[in-house]
Amino acid sequence: MSEAAVKSLAPVMCIVGARPNFMKMAPILRALAHHQPPIPALLVHTGQHYDTDMSKKLFVDLGLPTPDINLEVGSGSHAVQTAEVMKRFEPALDEHKPSCVLVVGDVNSTLACTLVAVKKDIPVAHVEAGLRSYDRKMPEEINRLLTDQVADRLYTTERSALANLVREGIAEERVVFAGNVMIDSLEASRPHARTPADTLASHQLDPALIKHPKGYGVVTLHRPSNVDDAETLRSLLTVLDTVSKDLPLVFAMHPRTRSNIERFGLKDMLDPSRVAVLPPQGYLEMLGLMGGATLVLTDSGGLQEETTALGVPCLTLRENTERPITVEQGTNTMVGLDREAILRGVAEILAGQGKRGRVPEYWDGHTAERIAADLYQWLGA
Numbered sequence: 001m002s003e004a005a006v007k008s009l010a011p012v013m014c015i016v017g018a019r020p021n022f023m024k025m026a027p028i029l030r031a032l033a034h035h036q037p038p039i040p041a042l043l044v045h046t047g048q049h050y051d052t053d054m055s056k057k058l059f060v061d062l063g064l065p066t067p068d069i070n071l072e073v074g075s076g077s078h079a080v081q082t083a084e085v086m087k088r089f090e091p092a093l094d095e096h097k098p099s100c101v102l103v104v105g106d107v108n109s110t111l112a113c114t115l116v117a118v119k120k121d122i123p124v125a126h127v128e129a130g131l132r133s134y135d136r137k138m139p140e141e142i143n144r145l146l147t148d149q150v151a152d153r154l155y156t157t158e159r160s161a162l163a164n165l166v167r168e169g170i171a172e173e174r175v176v177f178a179g180n181v182m183i184d185s186l187e188a189s190r191p192h193a194r195t196p197a198d199t200l201a202s203h204q205l206d207p208a209l210i211k212h213p214k215g216y217g218v219v220t221l222h223r224p225s226n227v228d229d230a231e232t233l234r235s236l237l238t239v240l241d242t243v244s245k246d247l248p249l250v251f252a253m254h255p256r257t258r259s260n261i262e263r264f265g266l267k268d269m270l271d272p273s274r275v276a277v278l279p280p281q282g283y284l285e286m287l288g289l290m291g292g293a294t295l296v297l298t299d300s301g302g303l304q305e306e307t308t309a310l311g312v313p314c315l316t317l318r319e320n321t322e323r324p325i326t327v328e329q330g331t332n333t334m335v336g337l338d339r340e341a342i343l344r345g346v347a348e349i350l351a352g353q354g355k356r357g358r359v360p361e362y363w364d365g366h367t368a369e370r371i372a373a374d375l376y377q378w379l380g381a
Contacts, residue, residue: 009379011040012125013098016067017048017085017109019058020182020302023283024104024127026062027184031368032375039376042096046085046109047072054280061192061283062185078108078139085112093120099379100125103147104181106140111147118150125375127181129154130161133322137225140301141322153378155371157181157305158325158360178370179362182302183309186287187365193288196250205276212248214350215294219275222254223299226317230264232337236317237261237269239342240297244274246350249297250289252281295349297342304332309363313354315345330357 012032016025025043032039045055045067059066071088073081085108093101093116101117103110104127117124129148133141148154148165156162157180165175196216197207210216219240227233240249251270253261261267270277281289287306290296295313296303304323307314308330319336326332333355335341348354362370 009040010097010099011042012375012379013042013044013093013096013101015044015046015101015103015109015113016064017046017073018107019054020105021107021109022055022058022062022064023185023302024181026064027181027188027368028102028104028127028371029065030063031372035369035372035376039372039379042068042098044069044071044089044092044113046089046113047074048081048085048107048109054282057282061189063188073109082108082112085109086116089113089116090120093117093122098122100152100375102127102375103151104128106131106143106147108139108143111143114147114150123152124150125153125155125378126151127155127178127371128157129175130156130165131158131322132161132164133320135320138223144322153375155181155374157362157367158323160324176371176374177362178374179364179367180305180309180360181367181371182305183359183363184365184368185283186306186309189284189287190291192284193291194282194284196289196292199278199281199285199289200250200276203276203278205278209248209274209276210250210292214247215292216248216250217243217346218289218293218296218298219249219251220254220296220298220300220303221257221317223318224256226299226337227254227257227260230260230266233257233260233264234266234269235339236337237266239339240275241270242343243297243346244271247294247346249275250293251275251277252279252286252289253277254280295346295354297346304330305363307331308357309359311356311359313349313356315342315349317342325360326357329360331355332357 032041073084100123102125154175155178200207299317304326308326314332315335
């Protein structure tokens, strides 16, 4: 494609909706702008993220530009949110007539914008394709499956994803192994990560809590299967309380989790002298907390990847993962919700026997550049 052709090319419409999308899209937008010749792009924020102030902070932390279009959808059930994104996205698509729609990850906005685009015969590129947990009770799994089926270009983070896609009848020539774009953001942001002590102090918490001889652990919990059932949540908090007797914890608490803890009457289960409870943190704060941690306890897919890149042992409080490479090559261990497995995993890490793993192929900070280069050739073809 000639430079003149690129200049006349309709923009690539890049979609973000929720926190995980921001980390993936920031390096892609930079790569499109820095490509020679530059590839025009429009940033669409669906407004799916639950916290407007936190959303703005993440944009600043990651160097994301102000969205060209904000659909301001807000929260709602999966059906309501998906439908509302589709209703509001269609007029934007009609107005701007993009060369393609680029979606990332597996949130409701990813699927909603994909469906609108393909029904209007606009090509879709999906970044982070082919990941599978094989748990259809996870809404994200449904979003992944459906998006991959109808997308035209699929960029994968690990080679095993190709086998998943081929098994589902997706033609191999539609798939490109590009690497993990989230690691691009991590590598670019490392020098700017906020120190854990500063993060605690900014919330009027004593930084001395994390100066324990064994260090400290970081905790996140947000999945409905873990926090929406009173007995499951009670059991997890009981385990965290036990862990905190050996290792202080910093718990970046999701609003859903905080609300359920209050609703179920579990507020007194965590000792504030051993567990520092924070609201959801900005990207630079979480990067600093994870980078300095002895271990991470989480049910987040993104944190499984980030801890592998940082070389920090991770215990995942789920029965499955759509990111098996973090277990096979990285620092991640699946412990489920079993109390003994969790405590055994913590004890092994504190004894110096935790997994250190290695950084997987193409998790090198240059994934967005590979995506931009391929997108340029693909659009030209």
